[in-house]
Amino acid sequence: MCALTSIAPVQSKKAASREAWYEIDLGAIRHNYRQLRRHLPRTVKIFACLKRNAYGCGAGPVARTLATEGADGFAVATLPDAMAIREMGIDLPVLLYPGPLPTSAKTIEALGLTVTVSSLDELESWRAAMSVTRIFVKADLGFFRAGATPQEIGRLLAAAHVCSDVEVQGLYAHLSELPTSVTSDASEQFSRLQRILQDAEASGTRPPIIMMSSTAGVLRHPAMDLDAVDPGALFIGLPETDRPMRAVTLRPALKAISTCLVSVKRIDASLGPIPDIPGFRSGMTIGVLGMGWGDGLPRHVPAQAEALVRGQRARLLPPAHLEHLRIDLTDVPDARFGDQVLLLGQQAHQTISHEEVAAQWGTDLIGLYAQLRDHIPRVYV
Ligand SMILES: *Cc1c(COP(=O)(O)O)cnc(C)c1O
Numbered sequence: 001m002c003a004l005t006s007i008a009p010v011q012s013k014k015a016a017s018r019e020a021w022y023e024i025d026l027g028a029i030r031h032n033y034r035q036l037r038r039h040l041p042r043t044v045k046i047f048a049c050l051k052r053n054a055y056g057c058g059a060g061p062v063a064r065t066l067a068t069e070g071a072d073g074f075a076v077a078t079l080p081d082a083m084a085i086r087e088m089g090i091d092l093p094v095l096l097y098p099g100p101l102p103t104s105a106k107t108i109e110a111l112g113l114t115v116t117v118s119s120l121d122e123l124e125s126w127r128a129a130m131s132v133t134r135i136f137v138k139a140d141l142g143f144f145r146a147g148a149t150p151q152e153i154g155r156l157l158a159a160a161h162v163c164s165d166v167e168v169q170g171l172y173a174h175l176s177e178l179p180t181s182v183t184s185d186a187s188e189q190f191s192r193l194q195r196i197l198q199d200a201e202a203s204g205t206r207p208p209i210i211m212m213s214s215t216a217g218v219l220r221h222p223a224m225d226l227d228a229v230d231p232g233a234l235f236i237g238l239p240e241t242d243r244p245m246r247a248v249t250l251r252p253a254l255k256a257i258s259t260c261l262v263s264v265k266r267i268d269a270s271l272g273p274i275p276d277i278p279g280f281r282s283g284m285t286i287g288v289l290g291m292g293w294g295d296g297l298p299r300h301v302p303a304q305a306e307a308l309v310r311g312q313r314a315r316l317l318p319p320a321h322l323e324h325l326r327i328d329l330t331d332v333p334d335a336r337f338g339d340q341v342l343l344l345g346q347q348a349h350q351t352i353s354h355e356e357v358a359a360q361w362g363t364d365l366i367g368l369y370a371q372l373r374d375h376i377p378r379v380y381v
Helices: 005-010 026-039 051-055 059-069 079-086 102-110 120-129 153-161 186-202 215-220 354-360 365-371
Strands: 021-024 045-049 073-076 094-096 114-117 133-138 166-172 209-213 254-266 285-289 306-309 312-317 325-328 340-347 350-352 378-380
Touching: 026 045, 026 059, 045 059, 045 209, 051 059, 051 079, 051 365, 059 073, 059 079, 073 079, 079 094, 079 102, 102 120, 114 120, 114 166, 120 133, 120 153, 133 153, 153 166, 153 186, 186 209, 209 215, 285 340, 306 350, 312 350, 340 354, 354 365
Parallel strands: 021 378, 045 073, 073 094, 094 114, 114 133, 133 166, 166 209
Antiparallel strands: 021 254, 254 285, 254 340, 285 325, 306 312, 306 340, 312 325, 340 350
16 A cells, blocks of 8 residues: 555545645645745735645645635636635635636626726626626736736726726736846836826725735835735745845745555566667566656656655656656565655655756746646645
């Protein structure tokens, strides 16, 4: 059976009966939230961004942890993520980033969610579908993504302001992350927002909550705290900047990617010629992991990638398959059917780090979290 010894105290019965799981450290999420809260003025609200199922860590349990810590609201990009939060019995504000459409208006109203509006057309579409429309107006300050342009936003705020069926809860923006050759000028974007706010104040249409800082912004630009911030990556332990102005020590939320040996065999001559693929050789012992590229592992596993079995490093043997991946167990003679295999995490004195896995998967740390699949169970510690 799966050798659960390294994490045995935290295994739920449900997870112990599974073959593969992610181990998520809610203590790390709590720690990261407290790090942020400690640096923010009391008056600044935290709308935790839990998009992509809280970066693969599970929107429901992560939201419950953060709500208990005192988070003021949440922001997500899909209805299933919003539902996962409501299913936890959390009735804090939940902002929907652009994504859901007015065709889902019934569900959105029933769950009491707030939608994003970037244009007059969007405003009218939502109003036509709902009896009361709760909105955050979105401004584009130079990201060239969703959001009204600085030139258009005054008209949008004015139009929303006079609708008795529209509750304008806030206005938000997101600093540009475009990989342009000129380093994107955050202060220029901030001044665009300040001009928008001056005009809104002058016309009496300033929404109650103004929000623009995600993780990089909140760590680098304390002046941009405004009424609320909406970081996401920070809670799973990623600072998203190498030049923080606020000194936070973050802990990774993902502690382990765990799978099992679903088959082990010593190969022999009756199998025919040895495949002329790097890593294959006669007399070797091959293990099969119960996880493949359909479970979030990369389509192309590099030849040097390793995993942990019985506290030892062992080489993965590409190519990966939809549901399976081979591993070279020749140097782990004790390995047996059912043994736990860690693709990330610590076993005995060996550790496979997030950085190592991200490199194996051809991505960065946030990309690693984005690869986590919702059908793989999560075990919370
Ligand atoms: C993704 C996103 C965030 C959170 O970004 P992080 O870098 O994960 O903190 C905040 N606001 C908006 C609009 C986003 O799309």
